[in-house]
Amino acid sequence: MKSAVTVSLVPEARGGPFVFWDDLAAACRTAKALGFDAIELFPPGPDAVDPRDLRELLDDNGLSLAAVGTGAGWVKHKLSLTAADGATRDKALDFVKKVIEFAGPFGAPVIIGSMQGRADDAVPKPVALRYLGNALFKLDEHAGDYDTRVLYEPLNRYETNLVNTQSDGAAFLAGLGVQRVALLCDLYHMNIEEVNLADALRAAGKYVGHVHFADSNRRAAGMGHTDFTPVVKALREIGYAGYLSAEVLPLPDPEAAARQTIEAFKEAMARG
Ligand code: LER
Ligand code: MN
Numbered sequence: 001m002k003s004a005v006t007v008s009l010v011p012e013a014r015g016g017p018f019v020f021w022d023d024l025a026a027a028c029r030t031a032k033a034l035g036f037d038a039i040e041l042f043p044p045g046p047d048a049v050d051p052r053d054l055r056e057l058l059d060d061n062g063l064s065l066a067a068v069g070t071g072a073g074w075v076k077h078k079l080s081l082t083a084a085d086g087a088t089r090d091k092a093l094d095f096v097k098k099v100i101e102f103a104g105p106f107g108a109p110v111i112i113g114s115m116q117g118r119a120d121d122a123v124p125k126p127v128a129l130r131y132l133g134n135a136l137f138k139l140d141e142h143a144g145d146y147d148t149r150v151l152y153e154p155l156n157r158y159e160t161n162l163v164n165t166q167s168d169g170a171a172f173l174a175g176l177g178v179q180r181v182a183l184l185c186d187l188y189h190m191n192i193e194e195v196n197l198a199d200a201l202r203a204a205g206k207y208v209g210h211v212h213f214a215d216s217n218r219r220a221a222g223m224g225h226t227d228f229t230p231v232v233k234a235l236r237e238i239g240y241a242g243y244l245s246a247e248v249l250p251l252p253d254p255e256a257a258a259r260q261t262i263e264a265f266k267e268a269m270a271r272g
Pocket of ligand 2: 113153186212247
């Protein structure tokens with residue numbers, strides 16, 4: 001398994017669970033100095049970062065791009081793949097497609113988290129799930145064209161009412177028959193929704209495509225009460241070789257959260 005740390009370039013997401021903020025070059029330098037394998041990027045949109053600049057920063061620091069988030073589509077533009085209005089859904093799909101085009105050449109998958117939206121009176125749950133399924137089906141094909149993958153993230157009940165657990169997520173993807181969409185298992189959301197983290201990961205099995213490495217309170221691993229040893233054991237059991245990516249609050253400050261994360265990552269790898 002490999003380590004990654006999040007970098008947000010989205011001012012509207014301030015206060016959110018990202019370690020580094022605003023300065024991509026500085027984030028890459030610190031990530032390298034601390035020994036991370038990769039960064040995970042949350043850009044304001046598909047055109048916000050020049051791919052040549054990003055390539056140079058990654059190469060100069062020996063880093064990979066673990067994944068690219070699309071949450072700015074929601075926090076900045078109020079787009080959602082399950083919006084009541086068809087034109088808004090189309091714009092949301094187009095936004096994610098463009099992020100796929102940006103991320104593909106870096107071999108990075110694209111995250112669908114808050115862009116999944118939620119059901120409400122105007123869009124009852126079965127309709128929202130149909131909209132979301134249709135979108136994931138189209139994004140699966142687009143990801144194929146750009147030789148990358150899509151990561152669908154079940155969120156806790158306070159952020160969506162569509163899919164909250166990994167087993168519901170795996171069943172949802174299985175029903176769609178998609179080839180390039182996997183689950184993003186965020187240990188913070190899982191701490192709220194799952195009976196047992198390790199069992200949930202084992203049950204999700206081959207659908208596990210990415211992991212957000214966060215403690216119970218969404219602080220860096222080791223700053224809450226999650227036991228990461230059984231989590232890593234379960235991931236090994238299912239043959240997971242992807243990233244443990246720190247999507248955590250930058251507390252007490254970004255560098256300390258990053259340093260705590262890499263130490264916890266090494267310890268979990270040694271024990272799990
Ligand atoms: C995104 O990765 C996530 O975990 C969500 O909680 C963001 O709203
Ligand atoms: Mn997450």
